[in-house]
Amino acid sequence: MKLKDMEFKTILVDRNEEDKITTITLNRARKKNTLTVRLLKEIAEALSLLKNDRKTRVVVFQGAKLKDPPEGKLPAFSAGADLTSGLKGIDITSPQEMTSAFLEIHKCFDEIEDFPKVTIAAIDGYAAGGGCEFICCVDLRIATKRSIFASPELKLGAIPAGGGTQRLMRLIGMSRAKQMIFIGEYISAEKAYEFGLVNYLVDLSEFYQKTQELALTIAKGPTIHQKLTKAAMNLGIQAPLKVGLALERDALGLIVQTKDALEGLTAFMERREPKFKGK
Structure with a gap:
């Protein structure tokens, strides 16, 4: 529906x-x-x-x-x-x-x-x-x-x-x-x-x-980054620090594979505002 x-x-x-x-x-x-x-x-x-x-x-x-x-x-x-x-x-x-x-x-x-x-x-x-x-x-x-x-x-x-x-x-x-x-x-x-x-x-x-x-x-932000960061924070506050850090590393491992990660770095190097697509 x-x-x-x-x-x-x-x-x-x-x-x-x-x-x-x-x-x-x-x-x-x-x-x-x-x-x-x-x-x-x-x-x-x-x-x-x-x-x-x-x-x-x-x-x-x-x-x-x-x-x-x-x-x-x-x-x-x-x-x-x-x-x-x-x-x-x-x-x-x-x-x-x-x-x-x-x-x-x-x-x-x-x-x-x-x-x-x-x-x-x-x-x-x-x-x-x-x-x-x-x-x-x-x-x-x-x-x-x-x-x-x-x-x-x-x-x-x-x-x-x-x-x-x-x-x-x-x-x-x-x-x-x-x-x-x-x-x-x-x-x-x-x-x-x-x-x-x-x-x-x-x-x-x-x-x-x-x-x-x-x-x-x-x-206007990178939605995949936001999603994974939110999950890591919401779960991490309920867990021991070491577990939270593991969640953070897992989120990073997924984020670096996205097109938005590349766009963010490219925009920084080119001194312009990034245009995130949520991909």
Whole structure:
């Protein structure tokens, strides 16, 4: 099945074939883009079709916004899990049903994390709970200065069970992850940037432009190099150093055989910008 034949109910998929940038929008603005199993499964389905799409070199995730938002109300990348309908039909007091439900959520987040192309979260507004867990799965995060981040699950009698106990500490360190999770406070974009949760912090007026510039920079890069480097890093952080170094050598051995490797070296010697083809 092709992407154009898919009918999504909770996401929007926009492919810019010229720039080779695909944008996936969490399309539940009236619900602050809260996450449901269906939404995550739709993202996983879209990504499975984009893996081998030569017109997609980078994927940007963003949250939908209301056309006429209430004055003073922040939008959301995602305000977390949908506690009203996201777990509909599941007995939340049953260990078996809850662990089974979150296994499905883990699988969807794994699909985002393991996607072979570079992913970006473009965050304007809230990224809380499951939304914060979501952004930990992508490669790079750009946020507006008005954005707010949190892992407040303990205050709700739960834990960040969508991968938050594991990915957040790998991203920002054990101490800061424990601070966010145990205190559960909402932190500013500046604090998130200081923690390393956000890579780029921009004014709202520059948000779209800077996001596109970042995505375009990546899209112009050597995609095979990006894929193998991402795999080595994602696997290497879970392994002893020696294993990680072996992954790095294996990636290098494959990369030097590509046309893009030759193009990069040739461009350097000729003092020009390389033109990578993904070959």
